[in-house]
Amino acid sequence: MNAPLRRVGVVVIVLFGLLFANLNWIQAYKADEYRTSDYNGRVQVAKYDRKRGNIEAGGTALAVSKETDGELKYLRTYPGGGKYAHVLGYEPVNGSATGLERAENDFLAGTSDQLIVNRLRDMVTGDTTAGGNVLLTLSKRAQDTAYDELRNNNRGASKGAAIALDPATGAVQALVSIPSFDPNPLASHNTNEATSAYNKLEKDPARPLRNRALGEVLPPGSTFKIVVAAAALENGIGTDTNIPAGPSYTPPTSGEAITNAVPSICPQAQVTLMKAVTDSCNTGFAKLGVQLGADVLKEKARQFGFEQEDLTVGRLGESGLGVAASRTGSMANPDGGTDPAALAQSSIGQRDVRMTPLQGAMIAAAVANGGSQMRPYLVRQLLAPDRTTVYDTANPRELRRPVSGQVAADLRDMMVSVVQNGTGRSAGINGYTVGGKTGTAQSAPDRPDHGWFIGFAIDSDGKPVSAVCVVLEEAGSGGSAEAARIAGQIMRAAIADPGGR
Amino acid sequence: MTAPATPASSPATAGERPGVRMARSRRNAELSLLLLAMALVAAYGAMVEAKVLDTVTPGFWVPAATLTAVFLGVHLVIRFLAPFADPALLPAVALLNGLGVGFLRRLDLAKAAPEERADLAIFAGIGGRQLAWTLISVVLAAGLLALMRDHRSVSRYAYTLGLAGIVLVMLPAVLPPSISEINGAKLWVRIGSFSIQPGEFAKLALLVFFAYYLVRKREVLSLASHRFLGIDFPRGRDLGPVLVVWAISLLVLVFEKDLGTSLLYFGMFVATVYIATERVSWLLIGLVLFFGGAYLAYVLGDAVGGPFANFYLRAQIWLDPFAQPYDDGYQLVQGLLALGSGGLFGAGPGGGQPLLLPEVQNDFIFAGIGEEIGLFGLSALLVIYLLIVERGLRAALAVRDSFGKLLAGGLAFTLALQVFVIVGGISKLIPLTGQTTPFLSAGGSSLMANWLLIAVLLRVSDAGRRPVDGVGGRVTRPSGPPEQLHGAPTEVIKP
Numbered sequence: 001m002n003a004p005l006r007r008v009g010v011v012v013i014v015l016f017g018l019l020f021a022n023l024n025w026i027q028a029y030k031a032d033e034y035r036t037s038d039y040n041g042r043v044q045v046a047k048y049d050r051k052r053g054n055i056e057a058g059g060t061a062l063a064v065s066k067e068t069d070g071e072l073k074y075l076r077t078y079p080g081g082g083k084y085a086h087v088l089g090y091e092p093v094n095g096s097a098t099g100l101e102r103a104e105n106d107f108l109a110g111t112s113d114q115l116i117v118n119r120l121r122d123m124v125t126g127d128t129t130a131g132g133n134v135l136l137t138l139s140k141r142a143q144d145t146a147y148d149e150l151r152n153n154n155r156g157a158s159k160g161a162a163i164a165l166d167p168a169t170g171a172v173q174a175l176v177s178i179p180s181f182d183p184n185p186l187a188s189h190n191t192n193e194a195t196s197a198y199n200k201l202e203k204d205p206a207r208p209l210r211n212r213a214l215g216e217v218l219p220p221g222s223t224f225k226i227v228v229a230a231a232a233l234e235n236g237i238g239t240d241t242n243i244p245a246g247p248s249y250t251p252p253t254s255g256e257a258i259t260n261a262v263p264s265i266c267p268q269a270q271v272t273l274m275k276a277v278t279d280s281c282n283t284g285f286a287k288l289g290v291q292l293g294a295d296v297l298k299e300k301a302r303q304f305g306f307e308q309e310d311l312t313v314g315r316l317g318e319s320g321l322g323v324a325a326s327r328t329g330s331m332a333n334p335d336g337g338t339d340p341a342a343l344a345q346s347s348i349g350q351r352d353v354r355m356t357p358l359q360g361a362m363i364a365a366a367v368a369n370g371g372s373q374m375r376p377y378l379v380r381q382l383l384a385p386d387r388t389t390v391y392d393t394a395n396p397r398e399l400r401r402p403v404s405g406q407v408a409a410d411l412r413d414m415m416v417s418v419v420q421n422g423t424g425r426s427a428g429i430n431g432y433t434v435g436g437k438t439g440t441a442q443s444a445p446d447r448p449d450h451g452w453f454i455g456f457a458i459d460s461d462g463k464p465v466s467a468v469c470v471v472l473e474e475a476g477s478g479g480s481a482e483a484a485r486i487a488g489q490i491m492r493a494a495i496a497d498p499g500g501r
Numbered sequence: 502m503t504a505p506a507t508p509a510s511s512p513a514t515a516g517e518r519p520g521v522r523m524a525r526s527r528r529n530a531e532l533s534l535l536l537l538a539m540a541l542v543a544a545y546g547a548m549v550e551a552k553v554l555d556t557v558t559p560g561f562w563v564p565a566a567t568l569t570a571v572f573l574g575v576h577l578v579i580r581f582l583a584p585f586a587d588p589a590l591l592p593a594v595a596l597l598n599g600l601g602v603g604f605l606r607r608l609d610l611a612k613a614a615p616e617e618r619a620d621l622a623i624f625a626g627i628g629g630r631q632l633a634w635t636l637i638s639v640v641l642a643a644g645l646l647a648l649m650r651d652h653r654s655v656s657r658y659a660y661t662l663g664l665a666g667i668v669l670v671m672l673p674a675v676l677p678p679s680i681s682e683i684n685g686a687k688l689w690v691r692i693g694s695f696s697i698q699p700g701e702f703a704k705l706a707l708l709v710f711f712a713y714y715l716v717r718k719r720e721v722l723s724l725a726s727h728r729f730l731g732i733d734f735p736r737g738r739d740l741g742p743v744l745v746v747w748a749i750s751l752l753v754l755v756f757e758k759d760l761g762t763s764l765l766y767f768g769m770f771v772a773t774v775y776i777a778t779e780r781v782s783w784l785l786i787g788l789v790l791f792f793g794g795a796y797l798a799y800v801l802g803d804a805v806g807g808p809f810a811n812f813y814l815r816a817q818i819w820l821d822p823f824a825q826p827y828d829d830g831y832q833l834v835q836g837l838l839a840l841g842s843g844g845l846f847g848a849g850p851g852g853g854q855p856l857l858l859p860e861v862q863n864d865f866i867f868a869g870i871g872e873e874i875g876l877f878g879l880s881a882l883l884v885i886y887l888l889i890v891e892r893g894l895r896a897a898l899a900v901r902d903s904f905g906k907l908l909a910g911g912l913a914f915t916l917a918l919q920v921f922v923i924v925g926g927i928s929k930l931i932p933l934t935g936q937t938t939p940f941l942s943a944g945g946s947s948l949m950a951n952w953l954l955i956a957v958l959l960r961v962s963d964a965g966r967r968p969v970d971g972v973g974g975r976v977t978r979p980s981g982p983p984e985q986l987h988g989a990p991t992e993v994i995k996p
Contacts, residue, residue, distance in 0.1 A: 001777065001779070001906045002898050003779060004775050004776045005776055005897050006894075008772055008776060008894060008910060009891060009894045012890050012891070012894070012914065013887070015917060015918075016886070016887050016917070016920075016921070018921075018930060019883060019920075019921060019924050019928070019930065020880060020883055022928050023871075023876055023879055023880070023928055026929070027840050027841060027844055027875065030837075031841045031842075031843075031844040031845070032841075033841065034838045034840070034841020034842060035838075035841050035844065037838055039823075039838060040838040040842060041857045042838070042853075042854045
């Protein structure tokens with residue numbers, strides 16, 4: 001019986017070998033996956049063992065971890081409340097973080113590869129490595145202004161967004177979405193409290209959790225005329241070229257006439273392109289669009305950034321907050337050919353054209369920056385936990401070049417005319433060359449119109465200092481003028497405090 | 502295993518034993534190993550307190566010292582009653598048992614409110630209860646050593662034990678679920694707050710019966726055969742007992758909803774048949790029958806549900822535990838996450854989050870410990886189990902009578918199989934089933950049964966290593982005819 005006993009011994013060794021190999025698979029190969037799994041409750045406890053880094057702008061901490069007596073050793077707080085909520089997001093105990101808290105989690109939590117030297121050093125000294133700090137480009141004054149002015153807009157609009165960029169670098173100076181929310185209860189260690197706060201926000205029909213500046217797409221209305229004008233300038237039409245206009249235009253296939261906002265706008269048969277932009281002449285741009293064709297318009301819009309689905313705003317070269325794609329929509333018949341009615345309506349930013357506030361600001365920024373559109377970003381610098389070492393300083397880069405310098409100069413002149421002589425007068429700033437374009441977009445047939453303004457400010461040396469987009473949803477009549485006023489205020493604040501310090 | 506490490510314990514088949522050797526009891530080696538094991542247990546307790554309480558209490562050594570006293574008692578009993586028993590068995594088992602008590606006490610500390618942690622009484626909580634069960638189990642094991650001076654004496658009660666074993670196996674299945682079912686497996690008998698797992702004892706009783714029966718039948722089973730595909734297959738009429746055990750194990754599978762127990766009984770039986778007959782065909786028949794039956798249960802569970810549904814569900818969970826991470830797959834998912842979180846080195850004793858694991862004091866204790874001691878620590882635990890099993894098999898090799906060989910070999914293999922079933926289950930190697938982890942899991946039944954198993958192995962190893970004239974020196978063959986020839990109905994002499 002000894003031979004089979006020995007073989008049983010071998011079988012036992014094989015069985016234990018299988019156990020050992022399988023434990024290797026789980027505890028070595030799959031360990032990282034299991035350790036960081038969403039189902040793993042240890043992640044929650046462990047991440048509160050070390051102090052998460054600050055998120056700061058202009059020397060002020062916007063997200064800070066404070067020491068507690070509880071089992072979770074640090075509480076994440078947001079001193080700015082709702083003002084920065086859509087930029088920062090929040091870091092809840094259960095569930096996933098949002099905003100930059102999510103995008104920059106590795107660095108804030110101290111687990112980033114970039115911080116490995118700090119961790120190794122702290123392993124020797126026995127300290128717990130704190131998280132790194134993230135410094136933002138935001139201008140405190142511009143953000144304050146944008147938040148206060150949007151919330152107190154004279155149209156009583158409850159929903160809207162504003163975003164301001166430095167046209168020369170793409171640095172975001174202000175980013176506000178209203179209605180906003182207070183992220184502090186969502187980060188509460190009392191998870192029941194956090195859950196009920198979240199559920200309340202989630203059920204709110206105004207959708208306060210939504211970042212409208214990057215995530216909401218609305219019909220851009222007349223602000224889209226800048227794109228059409230750019231296409232026209234590239235197709236042999238000059239700023240002083242006369243284009244057909246008139247009080248009303250009925251496209252060939254449609255019974256519905258396109259008219260101007262008020263009868264006093266371009267009733268004559270011909271106006272210059274300059275005049276058509278300045279007064280926001282609908283009939284002129286509808287006819288221009290039909291003349292240029294859908295392909296030309298769509299291509300121009302694409303060159304300005306429409307249809308891009310993977311843009312993020314955060315750290316350059318890394319991920320960040322997602323941006324919804326702006327769309328020109330379909331301008332085709334059911335049989336595939338161009339539908340002139342759809343094309344005409346799309347040319348004045350209606351029909352299926354949809355744009356994010358960020359896209360609006362990027363159009364204005366490209367015009368102000370001589371035709372070069374810079375990649376927008378929010379993270380200026382990463383700072384080591386001990387605040388001595390700088391890990392990553394933003395190096396601004398061009399995203400694309402939608403128009404040539406000449407076309408940009410012509411567009412700039414026309415947009416300046418809008419603020420000096422046309423619909424955007426309330427955006428003007430003393431001592432600066434301000435340009436812009438208003439937009440009034442029909443939302444639903446029985447709902448008030450959205451008011452838009454996209455614009456820029458250039459200093460006396462010809463250097464662009466700010467580009468901005470403001471939208472007031474369902475603001476009704478006068479919404480675009482109020483948007484222009486708010487845009488002027490934001491740019492003024494951005495000039496006084498350019499941010500990035 | 503195929504090459505014995507020391508000549509002192511070289512294989513000892515009757516008739517080919519080495520002529521002269523000095524028998525050594527090695528009791529002092531056992532004593533030093535035992536003290537080393539207890540020092541490890543005390544160190545573990547101190548590390549847990551340092552981590553969980555941020556301080557080591559003045560009384561940290563009390564549980565370890567209590568265990569040391571208890572195990573020293575066993576050591577003394579062995580010195581007098583089984584002086585030639587294997588010296589590695591007791592220290593290895595004591596280490597596992599001590600670490601189990603330490604880990605359960607660590608769970609108590611984690612559960613207690615922070616202000617109560619420092620003065621947790623020694624017999625409080627599941628850790629304290631486990632300590633008490635250890636005491637009882639060890640006394641029982643010592644009692645068995647005292648009563649059973651010769652392992653062959655139990656063969657007299659083989660049929661009684663066999664019957665008792667079958668009753669114990671079937672008892673939870675026929676009792677109403679309110680008494681016998683915990684967590685979907687009908688393995689228990691609950692009387693008030695007290696519950697026992699009769700299956701833990703059944704495996705011992707059944708193994709005594711198997712060993713006795715097979716010693717009587719081995720010649721028939723091994724020689725009367727048809728040759729097919731180069732392998733000797735037994736005659737149809739000799740298949741009867743195997744089929745009966747197979748049927749019982751499948752009934753257990755279906756009605757007690759427990760694959761692990763069923764695999765354990767069947768594996769135990771097939772292994773003893775193979776050891777007795779040396780016929781590979783029995784292994785093949787056993788494997789085909791078991792996996793065929795399990796597959797059939799899976800298919801039936803999918804198609805008709807009913808009593809097979811539980812097995813089907815468990816197989817589904819095994820195939821993809823993350824499909825329902827908060828429902829059916831919760832236990833397995835949490836077990837895997839605990840093991841993964843431990844990684845190579847673990848979070849350190851007291852550094853993990855074992856309370857996130859369901860059933861951590863029981864089925865998932867290996868995962869809970871694994872989170873804190875990591876892959877390296879778990880590998881060490883596996884090696885200790887392996888050591889116990891291989892020492893048991895070595896006792897089987899050394900002992901001279903067939904009954905002892907079968908008994909020790911079967912018990913050692915059963916222990917190995919149980920470790921494989923539960924550790925493989927929580928680490929997703931095989932479908933998870935409710936088995937206790939020998940010597941670690943909380944619970945009296947398992948601890949008692951496994952200590953009794955160790956007592957039998959100690960007794961058999963003592964018989965195997967004991968010089969026949971009692972004081973060492975010349976070793977001679979045992980007198981009398983070889984036992985395996987007794988009572989076999991058709992006695993065939995091997996060519």
